Amino acid sequence: MGLPKREVLSVDLISINDLSRDEIMDIIKDALYMKRKKDSVPILKGKFIVTAFFEPSTRTKLSFHRAIKGLGGEVIDFIPSVSAIQKGETDIDTLLTLQAMDIDAFVVRVRRNGAPSEWKEHIKVPIINGGDGTNQHPTQALLDMTTMYEHFGRLDLKVAIVGDIIHSRVANSLTQGLLKFGAEIRMCGPEEFVPRHYEGVSLITQSLEEALDGVDVIYALRVQKERIEKLPLNIDEFFRRYQINHKTIKLAPPHAVLMHPGPFNRNIEVSDNIVYSERSLILTQVKNGVYSRMAVLKRVVA
């Protein structure tokens, strides 16, 4: 397509695998440090960060906005319009155009797996991947690991990921991140929702009982109702077997915590009364999201 090739190397965060174990631990510690000390140093002062969410996401985008502004940076929010797409401009043309406006970094989200990896061949400024298709969501993994480390003081944990795993970029990034720290990862869900094999994962099972036995963390994923309805399984049967609620959580040890990347579906993958219970770290994840993203921005942009 006659695209420019980037000349200067920059630090990007496209995949959790772009980071070594030590780099991840640096980000976690920096995030927790920023969380503790209240007023933050404006290290992004005079920096312009473009959030370009080609696939809409309010939650992740606002978390980034909060993080960028909290560090004194300026947000340029690119919102793809129907009209712009009709105008025939491709995503990479949009990014090259925005880059030409003298901006300092991109945070992107896109439906197509691998698109950010392609883009970084042509874009000079750093790209932070805010989620690409079913592939990667590295800042979610970092905030999850920050939350686990904050709670347990270590990351060589037993973690059961429950739900629609094969469609989940969150599951990918989290699994790959935690494996660097010697965690034991289990995947649990109906046959149609779990992979047959996953590099480094110790257990892939359809039994929640088996999955939660002795775990430290129950990590529930969003499950789209429409996808449940397509399962051979009856929907009530799905709830009985895979919903995390006050009954099923007893399959895990008393010290085990509940996590979820949000937004959750009340009374689908998690029950109403458990999401804000004492066992749940869901809102802590959201809070740590801001500080983990600050730590990433500091590393990548500042």
Next chain:
Amino acid sequence: MGLPKREVLSVDLISINDLSRDEIMDIIKDALYMKRKKDSVPILKGKFIVTAFFEPSTRTKLSFHRAIKGLGGEVIDFIPSVSAIQKGETDIDTLLTLQAMDIDAFVVRVRRNGAPSEWKEHIKVPIINGGDGTNQHPTQALLDMTTMYEHFGRLDLKVAIVGDIIHSRVANSLTQGLLKFGAEIRMCGPEEFVPRHYEGVSLITQSLEEALDGVDVIYALRVQKERIEKLPLNIDEFFRRYQINHKTIKLAPPHAVLMHPGPFNRNIEVSDNIVYSERSLILTQVKNGVYSRMAVLKRVVA
């Protein structure tokens, strides 16, 4: 629903009745003080205010943005997307999530009456109600009272509210606010648009002549054309009887002023040529809206 209960008490502004007569007067005087001295003290520096308008409103939201930024604060603008609602998250979940991002206050607007009162049971940071259904719109009442006080130097005025009163949160908040100051409130409109009785209101009438006799303020409300069309009344008859124009304004004394919460319908509840006439305080209301909201933010957040 297993929601967290708030532990720390905060100052909220959900209803005009949350404020005493003295507190309202403090806000009015502070608003007028801020309006006079041009450059404002950045008392919201480092504060993050979320505007969460579940029911869209450009005008009120931008007025808040102007006020927040004018005081040096940062805006996080939550725009509910169709997709987010489809994702099954409830409004209170959204607010709890946004609150977890370490923000300092919410400005909300919502279609459902009473929703902000429910939310404040679970939200720790202050909530400013930017309008809930047909119930309350306290900052509108404050800016209206600021405008009346600025113009007349007192609030024990004769005020005729004209139009679709039963569907109007503005009428509720304004009436209840002014009654604290001994104002005489009259309500006027077709039978279908006025209540049969309203606590403290001295006159409820279908006659504009009666309503405007001797008043200080004519407060015209927005009237949706579709609602007029459903009246037994012919639409031209509605205009003849209830539209404020250069002819009907003569029913009021020469010193009486025209006010309107905006956005107005030209040539429906008000005529084209009266909205920016010398008799109209409509643009003054808009200007005072910024400073009244600054005064509220100062009280609630700073």
Next chain:
Amino acid sequence: MGLPKREVLSVDLISINDLSRDEIMDIIKDALYMKRKKDSVPILKGKFIVTAFFEPSTRTKLSFHRAIKGLGGEVIDFIPSVSAIQKGETDIDTLLTLQAMDIDAFVVRVRRNGAPSEWKEHIKVPIINGGDGTNQHPTQALLDMTTMYEHFGRLDLKVAIVGDIIHSRVANSLTQGLLKFGAEIRMCGPEEFVPRHYEGVSLITQSLEEALDGVDVIYALRVQKERIEKLPLNIDEFFRRYQINHKTIKLAPPHAVLMHPGPFNRNIEVSDNIVYSERSLILTQVKNGVYSRMAVLKRVVA
């Protein structure tokens, strides 16, 4: 309509013809000066600029946002909603309302030719026209002239504008701007896309060969595919005769550059592999857009 008349005169930028030759050169030199020295003086600190794009445009709006924030100003972004228009408020009412919020300038875009000229009769703060219908787009002309001056060191150039000229506000502003500097302007496109006569233009032709002979600048315009399909011309014939690609660019001298206002249609008016080639100044135009708009804001608002 009973609109207020403005009392205080302000500097606006509605048409490129609002500026003399000297004023244009001042803006160009100021833009290039701002581009060179990296960190910009916050001359818009405490100023509120409303971007009111009644016709959507991501690219121009974000360029203005970047420019405003780069100079330390605050953006209030008015996004017209379907609901607001349904509410019956006219555009000028919207602007009068926003102006009442104590803001310092407007940047507008609108579908209707001449609307900004009408508005400035009633609006006190400066208006910068970000494009009205097929009429004017003065900041685009300024960034284009900045780019030409930066590249050639002069503006008495031979410029061929190619494409759908009669629907193009860009062609109008650029032609009228360049003519002040003694440039030689040629217009080229199918009969349906070019005017029969254009004041000051030396050549209007359907032959690309004739148009590009000896030029310094090839200025390609966006062409909507739907419009090509309505031409008597076969679409492949259109591409063969008017698309700028590595073959047709040879009709121009080796020193000639390619420009385009963006967003471009890959493989319609320009070929895939030429837009980011060494011959193309397209991304330079985007970059200069930020600094030209800074120079305009400095002149009009600061």
